């Protein structure tokens with residue numbers, strides 16, 4: 001996809017079904033950087049991913065997101081993908097009747113990349129091998145009968161083939177055993193490079209033992225309440241998230257319009 005670009009999210013606010021979830025998220029993922037976004041369940045991590053993806057149920061109520069000089073929210077989801085935004089979802093969907101190879105080939109074509117079949121096949125098989133996978137997967141229907149680990153491998157396979165400039169991976173590690181986490185992480189690490197910016201969203205620190213992030217952010221109640229490096233991962237591994245709720249609170253409360261009452265009521269939501 002050519003040169004890298006930055007994803008710049010500024011004071012992003014978003015709601016789901018009239019409920020304000022993102023309350024001012026500011027985050028810049030530069031080219032070549034790997035950022036980890038952590039946080040307790042229900043803090044808004046998936047909402048951020050879905051909002052960037054342009055999911056119709058998520059409404060942007062304030063702030064901006066830019067990719068290079070392009071306004072993300074002015075683009076259709078399709079245009080976002082063509083601009084180089086890739087999202088790996090927490091729950092990849094099944095597409096019966098469409099093979100993995102066909103799906104990726106169509107996605108490339110939609111982005112204006114017309115690879116001759118022989119080249120396409122060669123690249124696809126290379127990436128499949130990188131993920132320590134059987135090449136027959138290319139002929140299987142997308143995600144149909146795939147195990148959790150295979151679904152996540154498949155997301156990384158798509159990412160490797162589409163060569164995005166910004167990749168947002170929502171809980172790619174959830175439900176995976178350690179071996180699958182290693183394989184998926186190796187795949188991501190192989191794709192790291194100066195032209196790719198990555199946002200790894202995860203509740204657990206486990207995957208971050210294999211994917212070393214350059215920057216770490218902690219989200220809580222729809223805001224990033226801590227940013228730093230590796231030490232944040234270590235603290236979460238050691239202490240969990242309770243300290244965020246105590247220490248992060250002062251910061252969050254200072255910005256909240258309606259936050260305190262809600263937080264005091266312990267509303268941290270579902271996943």
Ligand code: ADP
Nearest residue numbers: 016021041042043044045046047268269270271
């Ligand atoms: P995380 O990914 O950090 O666990 P989410 O973004 O999934 O958090 O959820 C944040 C809050 O938004 C939760 O209170 C959740 O119930 C709510 N939420 C997220 N998506 C939806 C949806 N599609 N419909 C209704 N509520 C939602």
Ligand code: MG
Nearest residue numbers: 045046090271
């Ligand atoms: Mg989530």
